[in-house]
Amino acid sequence: MIVEGNIVDIRNRRIYGGKIEIVYGKILTIWETDKTYDQYILPGFIDAHIHIESSMLVPSEFARIAVKHGTVATVSDPHEIANVLGVPGVEFMIENGKRSPLKFHFGAPSCVPATTFETAGATIDSEGIKKLLSREEIKYLAEMMNYPGVIYKDSEVLKKIEWAIHYKKPVDGHAPGLSGDDLTTYIDAGITTDHEAFTYEEGLEKLSKGMKVLIREGSAAKNYEALAQLIPDHYKNMMFCSDDKHPDDLLLGHINKLCARSIAKDFDLFDVLKMACINPIEHYDLDVGSLQIDDKADFIVVKDLVDF
Structure with missing residues (x-):
């Protein structure tokens, strides 16, 4: 399963477009893209x-x-x-x-x-x-x-x-x-x-x-x-x-x-x-995963970072 969006990396204090590959409930890979998305991915x-x-x-x-x-x-x-x-x-x-x-x-x-x-x-x-x-x-x-x-x-x-x-x-x-x-x-x-x-x-x-x-x-x-x-x-x-x-x-x-x-x-x-x-x-x-590679996929997808 692959999820795309603007990834909110709390630990490194940055937001970037990216894709997340999930295998058996864990994050296998995270890679950056040059896209801007209409949704945000962040730890739950x-x-x-x-x-x-x-x-x-x-x-x-x-x-x-x-x-x-x-x-x-x-x-x-x-x-x-x-x-x-x-x-x-x-x-x-x-x-x-x-x-x-x-x-x-x-x-x-x-x-x-x-x-x-x-x-x-x-x-x-x-x-x-x-x-x-x-x-x-x-x-x-x-x-x-x-x-x-x-x-x-x-x-x-x-x-x-x-x-x-x-x-x-x-x-x-x-x-x-x-x-x-x-x-x-x-x-x-x-x-x-x-x-x-x-x-x-x-x-x-x-x-x-x-x-x-x-x-x-x-x-x-x-x-x-x-x-x-x-x-x-x-x-x-x-x-x-x-x-x-x-x-x-x-x-x-x-x-x-x-x-x-x-x-x-x-x-x-x-x-x-x-x-x-x-x-x-x-x-x-x-x-609980915090949106890092090898973490459990405990993240959420939201439309904005104002109302969540």
């Missing part, structure tokens, strides 16, 4: 943090909508189903996700239950986290919501983080409003990301201390406008995410909409696409 979008359950859809049905918006992969925390069903719930999400070509990358839910006051029905302790993280399908330790437990060195909380470090898998954060020495302690424990920043100043402090900051724009929390001005100087350490996306909102758009809003603000195209398409691959070590 990745939602860097989402709870699929919030869409009220199973992964395979979520995919049917998301792919229409150019989404090829997600980094998904199955915390909500795990809160009720425990590890079997996580296993269901993994297996159902395999029914779709969209690539779901699930994490081990770090806080099941989220608090000791919950009676949702399940518990995943550090031994359960160990077993999950040992699986190839589990890509990371999902958001460590119990930041007081990290700061005050709760042994069970720290064991979960230690297992992620042991298996060389990143640890996602969840620390709204945390700052100063407490934030430093939280990061030093091994936390690598945060999607909860809701002010420019909070996002900047987290970035300056070495965290990756995810700009969240979902159905509930909407932080894009507060954090967008961080993009020009910090795009290398930022990503886009939804966190929670209700089905009516998903029908209207996904990560493509955040890219369009960013272009409308005159942010650099390649900076924006690096956040949307490349940074999640590099941070989470995802098996």
Whole structure:
């Protein structure tokens, strides 16, 4: 199979006319042409943090909508189903996700239950986290919501983080409003990301201390406008995410909409696409192609680079 178009090479920051030969789902060859096309080929979008359950859809049905918006992969925390069903719930999400070509990358839910006051029905302790993280399908330790437990060195909380470090898998954060020495302690424990920043100043402090900051724009929390001005100087350490996306909102758009809003603000195209398409691959070590020879053919074709 051969696909032609204006190829958007994000890694090398150039656009050129070209052809892509695909064999058995992988890119065999890319060659330049002297043509100008009326379509663009670029790596697919990745939602860097989402709870699929919030869409009220199973992964395979979520995919049917998301792919229409150019989404090829997600980094998904199955915390909500795990809160009720425990590890079997996580296993269901993994297996159902395999029914779709969209690539779901699930994490081990770090806080099941989220608090000791919950009676949702399940518990995943550090031994359960160990077993999950040992699986190839589990890509990371999902958001460590119990930041007081990290700061005050709760042994069970720290064991979960230690297992992620042991298996060389990143640890996602969840620390709204945390700052100063407490934030430093939280990061030093091994936390690598945060999607909860809701002010420019909070996002900047987290970035300056070495965290990756995810700009969240979902159905509930909407932080894009507060954090967008961080993009020009910090795009290398930022990503886009939804966190929670209700089905009516998903029908209207996904990560493509955040890219369009960013272009409308005159942010650099390649900076924006690096956040949307490349940074999640590099941070989470995802098996997602980025439009290079020998990559999986996880690319999309769009009519323009404004609305995507």
